[in-house]
Amino acid sequence: MHWKDLSLKYIDYLRGACRYPFLMVGRTPLKNLSREPLGFRVLVVAAHPDDETLGAGVLLHRLRHLGVDVRVVFTTNGRGLDWKTPVRQQHATAICRLREAQSALGTLGLSPDVIDGLGFPDRGLHRYLSCAWKDISDCLASVSPHFVVTHGLEGGHRDHDVTSLIVQLVAAAQEVPVLEWAEYNRDFSLTDPMVGFPRNGGASSPLTLTMTEEEWQLKATALKAYQSQPESRHIGRRQEVFRWAQSRDAVEMLDACGGEPRVLKTLQQFGKSKLRNPYPVRQIEPPGNLLPLP
């Protein structure tokens, strides 16, 4: 790991902002994830509170409408970029973002007791890859979802890509299909009226969910709950775009990640340490049509 990341990790440890797993800003007890899962189950893993609604809000609403047991877990605490912020203030920010998520997801039909946070530092998930791997493995094992919904490996925000990478690797090992959502990347910005995956990234064909007027309004209402994230509250898009994760060469997956060279180097080292034979990563094909898309 780069000296800069090691230093930040050490500072967060000394200040009590991130001492895995017992003292972490924004970490919830994860008791909701160990609750007995019922019926058809979907686990959503997002990097920050707001990503799940931006990327898949209407899909989650449709799944809930069908009676699917949807659980949501955030990998980071959304504390913001500045690690110098007093830890007490970081706690307040993390609580605020979790409450916003409860409110937004409540609008979409989810109850607060299905939402959890792992509490890794915002913009610093790549410093805790082994810990995040363990947590996500535990989440998948306890929820035993029929499929997982997460960020696309699309070269957008580095926490998004790291979350997607870990979820895809863990899900492949546990033989669970993964559905990726497109959020923003080099070809589509967050404010573009259209959304999609990078034009030359990945072989599987995208699945488009086109919103009804009512769904669009519902999503706009849900996003308004994110008062602390003014840029997320803009919604012009009338569709959500997904794809089933395909079996891919691990090197190709790493190439699809965004981030500074030091972050990519950390990911490469982690990939080599975790995967005995990292090429290829075999994803499970979803059985039949699992998605409520028209």
Ligand SMILES: [Zn+2]
């Ligand atoms: Zn995000």
